[in-house]
Amino acid sequence: MGTIADKLTYLGQTKSEIRDAIISKGVSVPANTTFREYAGKIRAIGAGSEGEEPDVWKRPGDWLPIESKVVAGDHKFVGLYAIFEEGNFISLSATGNYTVDWGDGVVENFASGVQADHSYSYDAFPGTESTEGYRQAVVTVTPQAGQNLTGINLQCQHRQSGLNIIYSTGWLDIRISGENIVNLSVGGSTSNHRYLQAFCFLGKNGITDFNRLFSGCYDLQFVPLFDTSKGKDFSYMFQLCSLLQSVPLLDTAGGTDFSYMFQGCSLLQSVPLFDTSNGTNFSYMFISCYKLKSIPLFNTGKGTSFRYMLSSCYAIKSTPLLDTSNGTNFSYMFSACYALENIPVYNTSKGAYFNYMFQSCISLKSIALSDTSKGVNFGNMFQGCTLLKTGPIMNTSNGTDFRNLFYSCPTLQSIPFYDTSKGTNFNYTFGSCPSLKTIPLLNTSNGTTFIGMFSFSNMLRTIPLLDTSKGADFSTMFTGCYTLETLPSLNISNGTTLTGMLTNCGALSKAPFSGTKNSISYENCKLSRTALVDVFNKLASGVTAKTITITNNWGAPLLTAQERAIATNKGWTIIG
Numbered sequence: 165m166g167t168i169a170d171k172l173t174y175l176g177q178t179k180s181e182i183r184d185a186i187i188s189k190g191v192s193v194p195a196n197t198t199f200r201e202y203a204g205k206i207r208a209i210g211a212g213s214e215g216e217e218p219d220v221w222k223r224p225g226d227w228l229p230i231e232s233k234v235v236a237g238d239h240k241f242v243g244l245y246a247i248f249e250e251g252n253f254i255s256l257s258a259t260g261n262y263t264v265d266w267g268d269g270v271v272e273n274f275a276s277g278v279q280a281d282h283s284y285s286y287d288a289f290p291g292t293e294s295t296e297g298y299r300q301a302v303v304t305v306t307p308q309a310g311q312n313l314t315g316i317n318l319q320c321q322h323r324q325s326g327l328n329i330i331y332s333t334g335w336l337d338i339r340i341s342g343e344n345i346v347n348l349s350v351g352g353s354t355s356n357h358r359y360l361q362a363f364c365f366l367g368k369n370g371i372t373d374f375n376r377l378f379s380g381c382y383d384l385q386f387v388p389l390f391d392t393s394k395g396k397d398f399s400y401m402f403q404l405c406s407l408l409q410s411v412p413l414l415d416t417a418g419g420t421d422f423s424y425m426f427q428g429c430s431l432l433q434s435v436p437l438f439d440t441s442n443g444t445n446f447s448y449m450f451i452s453c454y455k456l457k458s459i460p461l462f463n464t465g466k467g468t469s470f471r472y473m474l475s476s477c478y479a480i481k482s483t484p485l486l487d488t489s490n491g492t493n494f495s496y497m498f499s500a501c502y503a504l505e506n507i508p509v510y511n512t513s514k515g516a517y518f519n520y521m522f523q524s525c526i527s528l529k530s531i532a533l534s535d536t537s538k539g540v541n542f543g544n545m546f547q548g549c550t551l552l553k554t555g556p557i558m559n560t561s562n563g564t565d566f567r568n569l570f571y572s573c574p575t576l577q578s579i580p581f582y583d584t585s586k587g588t589n590f591n592y593t594f595g596s597c598p599s600l601k602t603i604p605l606l607n608t609s610n611g612t613t614f615i616g617m618f619s620f621s622n623m624l625r626t627i628p629l630l631d632t633s634k635g636a637d638f639s640t641m642f643t644g645c646y647t648l649e650t651l652p653s654l655n656i657s658n659g660t661t662l663t664g665m666l667t668n669c670g671a672l673s674k675a676p677f678s679g680t681k682n683s684i685s686y687e688n689c690k691l692s693r694t695a696l697v698d699v700f701n702k703l704a705s706g707v708t709a710k711t712i713t714i715t716n717n718w719g720a721p722l723l724t725a726q727e728r729a730i731a732t733n734k735g736w737t738i739i740g
Contacts, residue, residue, distance in 0.1 A: 240306050244338075247334065268301060284301060298334070320354065333356065333359070362387075375399050400424040405428075409433050422446050443463075444467055447469040471493045474497060475499040479503050483508070492517070496520040499524060500523065507522075507528070513538070519542065531546070531549075543569065560583050568592045573597050588611060595619045603627060622645055638656055642665060645669050650674040670689065672686075680703050689716075712739070716740070
């Protein structure tokens with residue numbers, strides 16, 4: 165191996181062997197991939213190493229060949245189109261005066277931006293049958309003399325009268341080349357491409373916006389590396405590509421918006437380490453990627469929104485320590501990550517929204533949070549965390565919304581003291597926490613709604629004297645608290661709705677609420693004669709058409725007429 169020629173030959177063989185090895189691991193390596201790009205391909209293997217290897221897409225052998233019809237440097241669009249027995253409508257447009265060869269002998273010229281519509285006859289394509297039952301046409305779009313193709317748009321609705329808006333096109337395989345192309349629309353909401361399996365863009369282009377490029381291409385399975393170096397917006401790029409198992413290492417260095425990028429890619433197993441150093445929006449990025457088991461350590465230092473980023477990623481067990489130092493919105497970030505067991509301490513010092521952040525993380529046993537001092541919304545933050553035994557220490561001094569904070573946390577036994585002084589909404593904060601025995605004296609002085617706050621937390625025996633003076637809705641506040649024995653003199657003078665407040669509180673022996681003005685029921689509680697008199701004494705006076713129900717309390721039959729008059733003289737009707 166002494167000569168330069170020998171060394172180059174050896175290098176070429178080595179490159180070929182590495183390429184074959186990478187492909188064998190399920191990562192696509194197009195023939196024009198440079199040796200420098202192989203590092204990213206290898207990283208893509210590592211990203212999916214925890215799970216099964218993705219299936220390698222193979223082009224059906226009975227598809228008409230189009231690979232040789234487009235090469236890098238061409239200015240051309242070629243697509244393979246499925247032709248069914250009936251209803252074969254096809255539409256597209258291009259910028260730059262263009263010519264379309266529809267593949268059935270019809271060739272038409274169109275002015276720039278003018279939509280091209282065509283209909284196919286199944287009988288025009290004998291001998292092109294596939295095993296799937298459709299026949300095939302090869303569609304070719306080229307610029308007219310002296311023109312350049314600067315845009316291709318497949319999001320066109322055919323103008324056939326009566327055609328429904330959700331029909332699918334017949335695109336199967338697309339190949340494009342054109343360095344002057346700056347606008348490309350494949351997927352989207354106007355036209356569905358439910359049969360598209362492969363897409364290949366060869367050579368350079370000037371595209372900056374990849375928003376929804378493949379959105380709704382449910383059958384897409386093969387996208388080799390292509391030029392995205394000028395891209396700024398990658399939002400919704402692969403949205404609902406439900407059969408896509410892997411993606412190439414795209415050049416995303418200039419990208420700022422990655423929201424919804426892989427939403428609904430339910431078979432996606434791995435992603436390479438994209439350059440996200442300029443990204444600001446990562447919300448919904450991997451939502452509903454059910455088979456994704458891990459993500460690389462993306463550079464997210466400029467990110468402000470991480471909302472829904474990994475929501476419904478059922479298989480993810482742990483996450484890397486992403487740089488979230490500029491994040492303001494963390495709502496739903498890990499919602500429904502059922503397998504998530506470990507979470508590092510993220511920098512959330514600028515975070516304002518933490519609602520639903522860990523909702524239904526059923527494998528999490530503990531959570532360590534950093535600075536949440538700017539947080540205003542903590543609603544549903546830990547809802548459904550079934551293994552969580554204690555609430556994490558958080559600074560909630562600016563929080564206003566605490567609804568469902570620990571709702572349906574069946575193993576929750578204790579919570580630390582939270583500063584809830586600005587809280588207004590406490591609906592179901594501790595609802596369905598059957599292992600919770602005590603709560604600290606929270607500051608609820610600004611609370612206006614307490615619906616179901618402790619409902620079905622049936623280990624509670626009492627609660628501290630909360631300030632409920634501004635409360636309006638107390639419905640079902642203690643419903644299903646079977647072992648609740650006493651309640652303090654809660655001020656419910658502003659309460660307008662008290663429906664079901666004490667339903668199924670069979671052990672309750674004291675509940676001398678203060679200033680009650682609206683109908684309330686103590687039915688099936690355990691109040692003595694003395695406890696009932698205490699209740700009557702604290703009812704508001706001067707009410708009209710209001711009832712107090714005391715049926716099935718052992719002290720009710722012992723009340724004297726004079727004791728009942730305490731309530732009736734204030735305008736109340738006693739039932740029971």
